Amino acid sequence: MAYNEKVLDHYENPRNVGVLDKDDSKVGTGMVGAPACGDVMRLQIQVGKDGIIEDAKFKTYGCGSAIASSSLLTEWVKGKTLDEVMKIKNTDIVEELALPPVKIHCSVLAEDAIKAAISDYKSKQERLNS
């Protein structure tokens, strides 16, 4: 099985690899997956005062498609509002990276990760405002 060019590109040159301070109130962290299943994604967003995502970082343990899915997603979410990001579907990732059926779970995981990051950010904000 040969890899799709876009998957290879993200795998070779992953975008936005890194860590944001998870204790920062502007930062939302989502970690999904399990080592036993062969993939764990940690996706983080930093949200500006205007409600726009100003930075995103990831680290992923998993196959090339899992790495590519998370790398792609960090690129997509930057500059978007949380509502816009909530509209991103795993099928968008599947389409962009031309993932084969056995790799669809990688895109699902990426969608779960960004949703978990948003919900972490929102619960932090609620705690601050209460």
Add this chain to the structure above:
Amino acid sequence: MSKPIYLDYAATTPVDSRVAKKMFEYMDVSGSYGNPASRSHIYGWQAEEAVELARKQIADLINCDPREIVWTSGATESDNLAIKGAAHFYQSRGKHIITSKIEHKAVLDSCRQLEREGFEVTYLAPNKQGCIEPEALRDALRDDTILVSLMHVNNELGTINNIAGIGEITRAKDIIFHVDAAQSAGKIAIDLSALKVDLMSFSAHKVYGPKGMGALFVSRKPRVRLEAQIHGGGHERGMRSGTLPTHQIVGMGEAFQIAKEEFVSERERIQSLRERLWRGLNDMEAVSVNGDYENSIPGILNVSFAYVEGESLMMAFKNIAVSSGSACTSASLEPSYVLRGIGLSDELAHSSIRFSIGRFTREEEIDQVIEEVRHAVTKLRELSPLWDMYKEGIDLESVQWSSH
């Protein structure tokens, strides 16, 4: 682009050019292309002579009588014939079979089929090194046990089973003992005059012979009977019908003869390459050998690189062809049943790479592999959240993971 370094000899080997040359002599119009079963002309006689010479070449490597060799299409067919053939023939004595959890699928799936036919199968658990303890086998024996099937060498780990010890137990109780020797023939010594083995499967393509060719040793003393699984013409003393593929057989014979002549020196050379490879990797953090480094055939080294996933590792190895115990490409998401079978955690099974070294591997290639592996593991660990957690001293076992 030059082709990657081939370190997947346990999956298959290239045909040795000496073997290929020999095979060509039995194919086209300039060669001996007759049907070995044709008794009425020289075309048939020449082909038959070649087939019988090859039979002797196989027998010589494993020290048995050439009349104990039955040609098949490969180790998978040999396993099917041995297991189903013996079970069907001896079912009036009992319907219990013993095998292990880490056998090749050809054995496991044959056993599953027999279960559907009403046989009962016990799947023994190996020890941590991947061996079946003779004691564990003894404990599993029943009055109605008719067959035991265990591999000589495990294809993922390289670990060698004590088939001499197990043969003593089965022979004492007149239980048929089948051994899959696809990974051991030509790699370590096999002496069937001493081993108490009744049936043994062989493959040509793991020993620099052609794919699609194998053999089954069927003991004459004591005499072991099999019910044929393929019918049509009564070739191979009725045990396996079908026109004999002369060129394939000649290829297997030549390959086994070369193995007999060269395997002692080859074993030393490959052993030292394996040591070189492991020396180049074992000072890395969180790296471990799966199986048994000592009690192993020289060609296989199975290593887990914790906190990186096997498939992405293989993707990073641009110039290395290996295989992984990660099953990320399969629908199940479950890693290798062999690695799970020896009690390895799923995490480490997902992080495993099998390097298998062979006849054409060179020292420079091993050095290049070491460099590339170290580079890839370092790169992927920088990407791995698990590596971060490990470095922060977080126990990954204590984390509540969301399984999916």
